Amino acid sequence: MTIADSDIHNPLQLKDVHLDDKLAIEDSDIVGDIIVESSNLEDVDIEYVEVSVLKIDSSNTHDVRLFDLEAESIEFVQTSIEGELHLESDELDRYLLLKEIMTNQQVELNDVTVGGRLQLLGSRFNARVKCEKLTIGGPLSADNTRFESEFMVEKGQPGSEINLSEATFNGSLKLRNFIVDEIYLSDAQVRGGCFMEDLFLKNGSLRLQDADFLSGCSLENVRTITRIDASGVRFTESLSIERGRARVGISLAEATIEEELLIEDVETPGAKAIELDLAGADIASGKIERTGDSLYDTDLTRTKLGDVSFESDDGELYGHLRCQGTQFSGFEFSDYQAELKQEEWKIHDPVIDDAIPTVEQSPPIDSAIFRAIWFFMGPINSMYKTMTAGRKLAANEELSVEKTDSEREGDGPRKDGKEHGDSARDNRNQVTDDPRLGDEKTFTPPATRSDVEDLQTTYLKAKNGANQVGAKKIASEFFRREMHYRQILHAAEQSGSRSLGWVRWLENATLRLTAGYGERPLRAIGSLLVTIFVFALIYLLVQPASVDGPLDALLVSIGSFATLIFSTTPQLSSQVGQTIAMIEGVFGAIFAALLVFTLTRSVHR
Structure with a gap:
């Protein structure tokens, strides 16, 4: 059935029609709508046509080709397309709707302009879907849609936002080289790899919350006016975020990365206290690098951190890594020994130091x-x-x-709306x-x-992680x-x-x-010597007859200190002196054991 070079002033409606040949409409103006309903068609080929609405509903067809079509809207509803679906150079004033359709071969939308929204709802695409050079005034959405092969959006301005939430991608997902307000991929599942490249999100964020990526995910030169939010996402393979810009920062809070994380040279000019949020994340390995600047201010609260390296030009860790209850599992502390020593082994948030004192530091005067x-x-x-x-x-x-x-004793509701006792x-x-x-x-x-309990736990887990490696x-x-x-x-x-x-x-x-909690042998030796001199002074003050002077008091003190070691107690003339010697002997045994303990720990290290 062919209609060519015609002006039709009535709607064209095909219902319960079976065509063995293709439906071809060329170079025609149709004042009304074209509606195909509950029909079986071989091919549909419409080009250079002006029409109000094109709707194919509850039908079966082979190839569909729409070229240079001008219309208010196009709808495919509950339709099965066995061949290819190809839209090129079409201009739609309102919307393009593909609802609950199934395609078995490639779908291609090329250089299509839509004044309103483009919706792929509840559909199943069994072959590649390629959208190139789209210009869409409203959102592009694919709610509850399955893509069994590659889905690609490339070039153009594909909508005020792209919403692929709760979609399933069994093939790869590719978004490349276009400008959009915001992208949503929340609760989606991507099995074949995700590739985003040269994107500019001019009014919003890249939102991937709670999605599942069962292959690698790569974000290269993705620029957003706010943030990249991948909180709660599971990456069974790698995630890479390279170059690009996330003005407020990057969130991977509660995310799981089972293989490798790579973050390299992403600009965060509007970030405040935190640039990279890894709170509660589980990261097996990776590299976080920034050239030309200091390290990202990173929140590692309750993070499980594997073999991840942090690199920047200034080499500073303290003040940039906020560790709180962080579990280190394979983190190579030895690679940062020089930096940790310079910062006196601190890994917690330095902001808290004014309220909670740190362990003793180096002397303020170096002499x-x-x-x-x-x-x-x-x-x-x-x-x-x-x-x-x-x-x-x-x-x-x-x-x-x-x-x-x-x-609690006050009457009436609180000003903040909460109950008394909160x-x-x-x-x-x-x-x-x-x-x-x-x-x-x-x-x-x-x-x-x-807060203090958190700090104690932080260093407990850091100690266990360091021992592990x-x-x-x-x-x-x-x-x-x-x-x-x-x-x-x-x-x-x-x-x-x-x-x-x-x-x-x-x-x-x-x-x-x-x-020094068993970690400072010199302190054990110093304590031992101080004990000996203190007891020597006591012997001088008590002045038993057997002590003739300072040197003799020192010798008596040494003998008393070692009495339980050599089984020989100095014989002093007075009962008081003998009692003091016995007390010093107990101290000697304790300090000898303490010295052996600290030396043994030192040797094992």
Whole structure:
């Protein structure tokens, strides 16, 4: 059936029609609509035609070719197309709808202009779908649609947004070289690989939340005015984000990357406290690199971090990596030993240091005399700070409880709409436990016990991760920090367990001062020598008849100190002197064991 060079002033309707030959309409103007309903057609070939609406509904056809068609809209509804579907150089004032159709061969939309929306709804495409040089005024959407082969959108301006949420791509997904407001791929499943290249999202974000990528995903030179959001996404293979621009930052929070993550030279000019959000993510391996700048400010809260390398021009880690409860599983700490040593082994968020003191640092004056003084005064200074910090934590909690009781006794609803009694949680949560992209701060005082517990856990997990990869020296430094924050918690214990808390604080302080928590053999030796000199001074003060002077007192002290080692106790004339010698002998045995313990740990490292 052929219609050519005609002006038709009535609708053209084919219903319950069976054509063995193709339907061809050429060089014609049709005032009404072309409607094909419940029909079987061989081919449909329409070119150089003006029509109001073209609709093919509940029909079967082989090839469909629409070339240089001018219409208000085109609809394919519940139609099976056994051959190819080809639209080229068509201009539609309103929309293009492909709803619940099935195609078995290639679908190609080339140089098509749509004033409104382009919708692929509930359809199944068994062969390649290629959209090239599209100009769409509204959104391009593919809700609940299956693509069994490649789906590609390339060049042009394909819509105010591209919404591929909840679509299934059993082939590859390719988006290349075009401008769009925003792209949604939430809850989609991509099996054949995802490739996005040379995209500009001029008014929104690239949103991939909770999607599944069962092959590699590559984003190259993707530029967005806000962010790249891949939170909750599962990548069973690799993810690469190279070059490009994400103004606010990149979010991979709660994402899983089973093979490799590569992030390289993505600009984040509008980012605030966090540039790269990896909170709760599980990353097996990868590389995060930035040239010409410092490392990304990265949130690693509760992240499971495998063999991932961080590289930048300045080489600084501290202040850029925010570790909190981070689990290190194969992370090569040894590659960063120089940087960690320079930053005195700190990996937590530095913003919190003003509220919670860190472990003793290097002496503020670099001289031999001051280093000797600091050897003893550094731990004492830190112990004082832990006690002060613990008291502040307890005071903060008491203030929080008082405020809660006050609000609970008040009448009427709270101004913020919450129930009375919520303010205790509000005060405890003034710290932003998990900052997100766009947040101004990662920490807001006052500090709470929970913050110190997080720091202790952070260094506990870092210690375990360092031991796992054989970085024993680094593990020992992390252990010292773990014990430091534990001492603050002991100082903060209150109510019925307050006395027990101070006992634990004192135990911790003793281990810190005498042996650096078993990690400082020189401190054990220094403590041993101080004990000997202190007891020598006591012998001089007590003045037993058998002590003739300072040198003799020192020799007596040495003998008493080693009494349980050599089974020989110095014989002093007075009962008091003999008792002091026995007490020193106990100390000697303890310090000897402590020295052996610290030396053994040092050798093993």
